[in-house]
Amino acid sequence: MTMPAPESGITKRVVLAAADMDRALTRIAHEILEANKGSADLILLGIPRRGFPLAQRLARKIAAVDDAVDPDLITGQLDVTMYRDDLRRNPTRSPQATQLPPSGIDDKVVVLVDDVLYSGRTIRAALDALADLGRPRIVRLAVLVDRGHRELPIRADHVGKNLPTSSRERVRVHLGEIDGLDGVAADEVVIEDRA
Amino acid sequence: MTDTTQHATSTEYLIRHASILGKTSADLLLRDGRIAAVGDTAAAQASPSAVTIDATGLVALPGMVDLHTHLREPGREDAETVETGSRAAALGGFTAIHAMANSSPVADTAGVVEQVHSLGLASGWVDVRPVGAVTVGLGGERLAELGAMAESRATVRVFSDDGVCVHDPVLMRRALEYVKAFDGVIAQHAQEPRLTEGAQMNEGDVSAVLGLTGWPAVAEESIVARDVLLAQHVGSRLHVCHVSTAGSVEIIRWAKARGVDVTAEVTPHHLLLTDELVRSYDPVYKVNPPLRTADDVQALREALADGTIDVVGTDHAPHPSEHKDCEWAQAAMGMTGLETALSVVQHAMVETGLLDWEGFARVTSVIPARIGRLHDQGRELVAGEPAHLILVDPAARWTVDPAAMATKGRNSPFRGLELPGSVRATFYAGHATVLDGALATPRQVAPAREAAAWTR
Amino acid sequence: MKHLLSTRDLSAASALRLLDVAEEMSAVGEREIKKLPALRGRTVVNLFFEDSTRTRISFEAAAKRLSADVINFAVKGSSVSKGESLKDTAQTLEAMSADAVVIRHPASGAPARLAASDWIDAAVINAGDGTHEHPTQALLDAFTLRRHWARIGGTPSAGTTLAGMKVLIVGDVLHSRVARSNVWLLTTLGAEVLLAGPPTLLPVGIGSWPCTVFYDLDEAIAQRPDAVMMLRLQAERMNAAFFPSTREYSRRWGFDDGRLALLDIMGLDDTVIMHPGPMNRGLEISAAADSPRSTILAQVRNGVSVRMAALYLLLSGDPHDDEPRDDETHSLPHDLPIPEGRTTR
Ligand SMILES: [Zn+2]
Numbered sequence: 001m002t003m004p005a006p007e008s009g010i011t012k013r014v015v016l017a018a019a020d021m022d023r024a025l026t027r028i029a030h031e032i033l034e035a036n037k038g039s040a041d042l043i044l045l046g047i048p049r050r051g052f053p054l055a056q057r058l059a060r061k062i063a064a065v066d067d068a069v070d071p072d073l074i075t076g077q078l079d080v081t082m083y084r085d086d087l088r089r090n091p092t093r094s095p096q097a098t099q100l101p102p103s104g105i106d107d108k109v110v111v112l113v114d115d116v117l118y119s120g121r122t123i124r125a126a127l128d129a130l131a132d133l134g135r136p137r138i139v140r141l142a143v144l145v146d147r148g149h150r151e152l153p154i155r156a157d158h159v160g161k162n163l164p165t166s167s168r169e170r171v172r173v174h175l176g177e178i179d180g181l182d183g184v185a186a187d188e189v190v191i192e193d194r195a
Numbered sequence: 196m197t198d199t200t201q202h203a204t205s206t207e208y209l210i211r212h213a214s215i216l217g218k219t220s221a222d223l224l225l226r227d228g229r230i231a232a233v234g235d236t237a238a239a240q241a242s243p244s245a246v247t248i249d250a251t252g253l254v255a256l257p258g259m260v261d262l263h264t265h266l267r268e269p270g271r272e273d274a275e276t277v278e279t280g281s282r283a284a285a286l287g288g289f290t291a292i293h294a295m296a297n298s299s300p301v302a303d304t305a306g307v308v309e310q311v312h313s314l315g316l317a318s319g320w321v322d323v324r325p326v327g328a329v330t331v332g333l334g335g336e337r338l339a340e341l342g343a344m345a346e347s348r349a350t351v352r353v354f355s356d357d358g359v360c361v362h363d364p365v366l367m368r369r370a371l372e373y374v375k376a377f378d379g380v381i382a383q384h385a386q387e388p389r390l391t392e393g394a395q396m397n398e399g400d401v402s403a404v405l406g407l408t409g410w411p412a413v414a415e416e417s418i419v420a421r422d423v424l425l426a427q428h429v430g431s432r433l434h435v436c437h438v439s440t441a442g443s444v445e446i447i448r449w450a451k452a453r454g455v456d457v458t459a460e461v462t463p464h465h466l467l468l469t470d471e472l473v474r475s476y477d478p479v480y481k482v483n484p485p486l487r488t489a490d491d492v493q494a495l496r497e498a499l500a501d502g503t504i505d506v507v508g509t510d511h512a513p514h515p516s517e518h519k520d521c522e523w524a525q526a527a528m529g530m531t532g533l534e535t536a537l538s539v540v541q542h543a544m545v546e547t548g549l550l551d552w553e554g555f556a557r558v559t560s561v562i563p564a565r566i567g568r569l570h571d572q573g574r575e576l577v578a579g580e581p582a583h584l585i586l587v588d589p590a591a592r593w594t595v596d597p598a599a600m601a602t603k604g605r606n607s608p609f610r611g612l613e614l615p616g617s618v619r620a621t622f623y624a625g626h627a628t629v630l631d632g633a634l635a636t637p638r639q640v641a642p643a644r645e646a647a648a649w650t651r
Numbered sequence: 652m653k654h655l656l657s658t659r660d661l662s663a664a665s666a667l668r669l670l671d672v673a674e675e676m677s678a679v680g681e682r683e684i685k686k687l688p689a690l691r692g693r694t695v696v697n698l699f700f701e702d703s704t705r706t707r708i709s710f711e712a713a714a715k716r717l718s719a720d721v722i723n724f725a726v727k728g729s730s731v732s733k734g735e736s737l738k739d740t741a742q743t744l745e746a747m748s749a750d751a752v753v754i755r756h757p758a759s760g761a762p763a764r765l766a767a768s769d770w771i772d773a774a775v776i777n778a779g780d781g782t783h784e785h786p787t788q789a790l791l792d793a794f795t796l797r798r799h800w801a802r803i804g805g806t807p808s809a810g811t812t813l814a815g816m817k818v819l820i821v822g823d824v825l826h827s828r829v830a831r832s833n834v835w836l837l838t839t840l841g842a843e844v845l846l847a848g849p850p851t852l853l854p855v856g857i858g859s860w861p862c863t864v865f866y867d868l869d870e871a872i873a874q875r876p877d878a879v880m881m882l883r884l885q886a887e888r889m890n891a892a893f894f895p896s897t898r899e900y901s902r903r904w905g906f907d908d909g910r911l912a913l914l915d916i917m918g919l920d921d922t923v924i925m926h927p928g929p930m931n932r933g934l935e936i937s938a939a940a941d942s943p944r945s946t947i948l949a950q951v952r953n954g955v956s957v958r959m960a961a962l963y964l965l966l967s968g969d970p971h972d973d974e975p976r977d978d979e980t981h982s983l984p985h986d987l988p989i990p991e992g993r994t995t996r
Contacts, residue, residue, distance in 0.1 A: 079675070082689040082717075082963075092652075092968030094668060095675040097809075132684040395759075403856030404659065406759040406783035406831060411855070475767065476760030520738050520768075524758040524781070 011193050016161060018187035021144070024160030025054070028142050029061035031158045035140065036109055039066045043105055043136075045078040047114045047126055048096040052077045053177035054144060055113040076100045078112065078133075083125035100133065110136040111158075115173040117143040120154035145189055147171050161189070169193045205625050207231075209241040213250035213586060215576050217552030223255065225582040228625040232578050248630075250586050253619055256556050258290025258321075258583035260563035260572050262353065262382070262460060263436060263508030264533065266292075266323070268314060269307070270299025275513040275603050277314035277323060280533070283511070283602035284321045285628040287533040288618040290583040291322035291564065291572045296333070297358040303328035303339035305347035312349035319637030320628050324567060327351040329370045329381060333359050338370060345377040352568040355382035357436055358483075360418055362388050367422060371431035380458075380566060382434040383422055385443070386484065390414035395524060397470040397485045405473060407523065410485045412440040419443045423450035423457050434566055435459040437510050439484040441494035448503045458566050460508040461495050463539035464530055464608055468492075472608070478519045478526030479608050482512070499558060500549040506563045509536045513604025531604040535595060537587065538614035545589070546615060552589075582625035591617035601634065654766040654775040655961050657784040658836035666839055667812065670794050673953070673960035674809045679716065680956060690719035690966055693750040697723045698740065699778075700756040705928060705951070706778050710753045710787075713958035719966075722747070737761060741770035749773045751966055759783035759828075774965040782826045788927055789832035791957040793840055795925070795946050796878055798953075803921050814841035819871050821904060822882030822935055823852040823893075829927045830882055834860055847871040848882075848904055851893040868904050872913060878946075880925040881906050881936045901934050911939040925950060 016024065036042055044059050046052030052075075059071035081087075081095040112126050123141060130139065142158035147165045165171060169191050176186035208225040215221055215233070222237035223230060224245070232240045241247075261284065267275040277294070284292045294311050296302035302311060308325035315323020327344035331337045333356045344351040354374060361367045361383060370381050391414045396402050398409020419435055423446060426433035438444060438459045447459050464482065469489050472480045480486060498504040512529025519526050532539075540559065544550040550558070556573075564573025574580040594613050597605040621629035626638035652665060661669075679687055695714040697707050707723065714721045726740060737756075744752055751774040754762045759781030766775040779785040793813065800816050801808035818837050824830045824846055837844050838861045846853065847865040857864060865871035872879070884900065894900045901907070906924060914922050924944045928951070930936050940947060 082679075082687040087689060087967040090968065092964055094672055095963075097675060098678065128688065132686070133682065398855050400856040400859045403854035403860070404831070406781055406826075406828060409855060476763045477767065517736070517738075520736075522737050522756065522758040522761040522764050524760075525736075 009194060013191045013193070014188050015163060015191055016145070016189035021160070021187050021189065024144065025057050026061055028158045028160055029058050029065070032058065032111055032140075032142065033062060033065060035157065039069045039074075041108045041137070042069075043074055043076065043101055043103070043108045043110045045076045045100075045105075045110055045112055045130075047112060047122060048077060048079055049178055050115040050173050050175055051113045053175050054115060056177075058113060058142065073101055073103070078126055078129055080122060080125035080129045083128045085121060085125070098129070098133070105130070105134040105136045107135070107137045109138045109140070111140045111142050113142050115144050115175075116171050117141070117146045117154075117156050117159075118149055118171075120150045120152035123154050124152050144173060145171055163189075163191070165191060166193075206627070207242055207245040208622065208625070208627065209238060209245045209247045210250045210255065210586065211238070211247060213253055213255035215255045216556055217254045217589075223576065223584075225622055225625045228582055230576060230578055230580050230582050230584075233576065248586070248620065252590065253586040253588050254552050255576055256288070256552060256585050256587060257560040257573055257576060258585055258621065258623065259288045259537065259559040260567065260569060261289055261292040261509050261511070261533070261536070262434070262506060262563045262567055263357070263462075263510045264292040264294055265297065265510070265512045265529070266294040266311070267513065268298060269310065273515050273603075277311065278318045279601060279603050280511070280513070281315060281318045281320035281323055282634055283531075283533040283600060285621050285623065286601050286618065286634060287535070288537045288585040288587065288621055289321050289533065290585075290621065290623045291324060291567075291569055292533075293324045293326050293353055293567055295357045296326045296328035296355060301328050301332050302326065303331050303333075305340065305343040305349075308344050308349040308351050309347050316640065319639055321623055322569070322572065324353070324569065325349045325351055326357070326382070327354045329354045329356045329361050330366065335359065335361060335363055335366065338366070338373065341370070341373055341379065342377065345374075345379060352377070352379050353382055353434070353566070354379055355384065355436065357382065357384045360384050360386040360388060362418070364421060364425065368425050368429060371426055371433060372429045375431055378568060380432040380434050382436050383418065384436050385415045385418035385422065387414040387417050390417070394485075396473050396481070397487045399470065399488060401470045401473055405476070407473070410483075412442050412487070412491075415440055415484055416442040416446060420446050423447065423455050426457055427453065427455045431456065433457045437462050437465065437484055437508065438495065438498075438504055439465050439487050439491065441491045444494045444498040444503055448498070451503065458505040458562070459498075459503065460506045461499055461504045462508060462510045463532055463536045463543070464510075465495055466492065466499070466507075466543040467539055468608055476523045478521065478523050479530070479606050479610065481523060481526050481528050482510075482530050482608075483528040496543060496547070496549055499544060500554070505558065506566065507536065507540055507558050508563070509533055511602070512606075513602050514606050515603075516605055519606050529606065531597070531600065531602050531607045533602060534600050535607060535609050535614065537618060538593070538616045539609065541589065541616040542614055582622050584622050585618055586620040588617045588619050589615065591615065593617055652964055654762075655786055655965060656763050656766055656775065656777045658786045658789050658832045658839070659784070661786070661836065661839060663812070663839050666790070666793070666836060667810070669790060669957070669960050669964060670797060671809045672964060673790070673794050673956040676716075676959040676963070677953070677956035679959075680952075685716055686718055687716060688718045689963055690714070690717040693719045693966055694748060695719045695721050695751045695753060695962065696744050696747070696749040696773075697721065697778075698726070698744065698752050698754045699724070700726045700754070700761070701779070703755055703779065706755060709951070709954040710776075710778060710958050712955045713962055716955070716959055717962055719750075719962065722749070737765065738768070738770050741765055741768065744773065745771040751776060751962060753778045755779045757781055776961060776965065779828055781828065782831075783828050784832040785828040785927075786832050786836070787954070787958050787961060788829050789836040790961070791950055791954040792829075792833055792880065792925060792927070793836050794953045794957050795950050796837070796842070796923075797840075798949075799921075799923055799946065800877070812841040813837060816842040816878070817845065817874065817876045818842050818878045818880060819845040819847060819874070819876035820880045820882065821847045821868060821871070821906065823884055823888060824848050824857070824882070825852045825854045826885060826888065827882045833880065834862055838862070845871050845874055845876060849894050849900070852888070868910070869913075872910065872917075875917065875919060876922060878923045878925055879906060880927075883927065883929065884931055884935050897934055905935050905937065906939050907937040908939065911937070911942060911944075914944070
């Protein structure tokens with residue numbers, strides 16, 4: 001489905017609708033439990049901004065499977081702003097809060113959660129940020145979309161959808177928790193292309 | 196008096212269609228240092244070798260006379276010399292300038308004033324009139340040899356400790372009285388010293404925000420008030436330098452109404468700029484007295500228009516760049532002004548309708564010459580008078596570039612400003628020191644003849 | 652934001668952003684590893700023309716927590732008089748490729764001068780200039796006040812303003828850069844500011860400030876302020892006829908035990924007492940400095956977070972997406988020049 005955006009010469013293409021997204025997250029939740037052989041020591045850390053609500057959704061799905069899990073106690077947010085290698089190349093970013101679950105991350109299985117995996121530089125920053133906060137036993141990566149174009153030797157353990165893109169395109173993830181207020185259709189993944 | 200009119204072999208100039216004082220268009224013939232003819236007969240009287248200048252659209256004015264110039268020589272030749280300062284003066288439309296006494300050594304003896312006078316004669320761009328110090332070394336304690344300076348070859352008539360105030364009331368009274376003996380005038384830099392210790396800028400809303408020590412208006416006004424009363428008491432002539440506040444204007448207006456023989460001066464910068472500019476902390480705006488408020492500027496303009504303030508004096512104060520390339524508190528006070536005076540006054544006074552060109556001539560030439568007792572300057576532009584005159588293009592617009600100026604000082608607060616009016620030609624005793632807006636040649640006078648003139 | 656020179660030029664949005672970033676920096680200060688790599692490879696110079704160990708170490712700690720290299724450059728009064736000019740020093744630092752210069756200088760406007768000059772390209776942070784401003788002190792004061800205000804209001808402090816808060820600043824306002832920076836910043840953040848002090852130590856022109864002025868401290872306290880900020884009385888003011896004696900000053904404008912008790916009597920349980928330090932105990936402040944109302948140690952702690960935020964915001968981001976510099980050419984209208992109000996460089 002392709003439609004011209006009203007504003008300019010940008011075309012938009014919905015690649016994941018709300019139901020697709022939900023199915024992808026359910027699958028990832030199961031994969032995480034499978035890889036971990038259960039929910040023991042599991043921590044989900046979302047990378048702001050959209051990684052955090054995704055981590056919360058995954059935690060709820062895990063809790064739905066394993067009722068020993070309190071989703072709030074296994075979810076946290078990991079800000080990577082201060083660890084980025086492109087701070088001077090972009091307009092100044094304000095750091096977001098880092099919030100760890102009460103159990104901390106030492107000797108835990110930490111699953112980093114982000115919306116889009118692209119160059120891999122954000123994940124590189126996240127690994128550095130994590131190292132300053134503690135020493136997890138295992139670190140895994142879950143992403144909603146992997147769009148390719150990696151610049152670092154990083155790959156995701158759990159992927160909602162592999163999405164071949166051109167580097168000219170932009171992948172936008174809209175989530176109800178963040179974008180719902182802006183009148184944007186909640187929960188979808190869109191590819192924008194400057195035609 | 197220096198007789199600047201005897202100059203036998205000068206070029207003859209026929210100026211066609213100049214608007215005299217901005218009014219009637221007429222021709223002027225300049226010959227042998229004087230205006231030989233004005234009007235329809237001028238062309239007929241011109242010799243075949245006369246240089247003709249088409250002055251269509253230009254205004255002819257008497258050469259400007261500055262009562263307040265700092266030439267820095269002797270002592271601070273890195274800041275300015277008599278040569279560079281008088282070149283700047285010629286370019287700015289001046290034919291006479293008064294060199295302030297705060298050189299090093301101070302111009303407080305006949306020897307120093309004669310040295311400055313001789314340097315002026317040697318330069319030949321304008322008539323350089325030394326100002327004598329009122330007190331020895333500007334120290335404010337003992338009178339300098341005022342009589343000796345008056346009788347010297349420099350024939351000093353204006354005395355001033357400018358830069359510092361003659362604050363001792365007894366000394367000021369004595370000075371006012373003493374110079375009556377040779378028709379002199381005391382030009383006072385009105386600044387109460389205790390009220391201005393460490394002062395950096397006008398005290399008011401802006402200084403409160405900037406955290407700079409204030410220079411309150413009352414420090415000027417209290418001295419002006421005291422001095423007009425002293426001048427009245429002893430029946431002397433007083434000149435108030437660089438009036439900067441609305442309050443001083445009121446006091447001078449009151450004094451004149453009472454018949455006090457007081458004259459007052461305002462600088463071009465105080466007619467245009469305000470202390471809001473200090474918010475930049477750029478020391479190019481640091482000057483003494485400081486830039487004041489918009490209300491003060493308005494009062495000064497009105498006072499100059501109605502004659503309460505008599506003259507414009509530039510207070511041209513060049514400084515080497517390193518004295519301005521620093522933090523505000525350490526920077527020197529002062530601004531250059533010779534090459535922008537005409538344009539700033541045109542902008543602030545003529546284009547606002549407060550003065551016509553005749554009024555301009557009055558405040559920039561006629562009255563300054565009278566105060567300084569320069570009998571051959573500031574004269575009417577009629578046949579027989581000395582040929583000190585300028586041609587101005589009032590329609591010209593130019594952007595101030597301090598680097599392009601003749602003065603050594605780069606400290607112009609008008610930097611980057613587009614101003615009206617341009618001096619196209621300056622005739623100093625019939626000799627063109629400026630032609631086509633550029634420096635021409637200085638006027639050369641045989642020393643023997645000048646010496647004879649001095650001892651007249 | 653290229654420089655941090657004064658709080659007067661700071662918009663509410665910029666001020667809030669800085670305080671919000673400082674909240675995140677403060678969280679880092681509570682971790683085991685207090686260092687962040689954000690300014691790795693960048694050089695911050697502490698250029699102090701005036702001694703101030705506490706301000707310098709606060710900036711030094713802030714820069715080091717962000718992994719910047721720190722060079723401390725103290726220019727003593729004697730070197731200045733020997734001709735070590737601001738320009739020479741700035742050009743030296745430029746040659747050393749300083750990315751930021753934190754400057755403390757006895758002359759008002761020296762940081763603005765440095766920032767506007769072409770002597771150096773670095774970001775300039777004003778760490779106190781003469782009697783002009785001390786913006787990071789005001790930011791840490793605002794940060795401290797905001798946390799206090801949010802705590803009693805039961806809200807998170809990030810994102811909130813000081814709207815509804817009443818802050819009383821007491822003492823030598825005339826010579827205080829802390830007072831000036833606080834007046835602009837606190838009012839920008841929505842607080843109401845009251846000033847109290849002897850008339851000789853309130854500047855001419857204070858009438859145009861967005862504050863209410865009191866000559867009587869007790870009358871000001873009767874306005875029920877939420878915070879009382881005591882200013883330091885400099886020794887050099889004590890013999891310059893600004894007031895008859897330190898005893899009289901202390902009685903009329905000092906925050907003594909009697910006034911501390913007054914807060915209790917008035918039921919002002921949540922009113923805090925602030926001081927930028929160093930204190931003259933027994934002069935402008937008494938044992939009130941040690942009471943539970945005192946925020947003095949919190950102010951010191953918050954100073955590092957606020958300075959981290961300032962350094963981060965100035966030194967990260969694309970240095971080329973700045974606003975264009977003002978052109979040299981400007982023109983003035985005939986009927987009076989220069990616009991009213993706030994000007995930017
Ligand atoms: Zn003067």
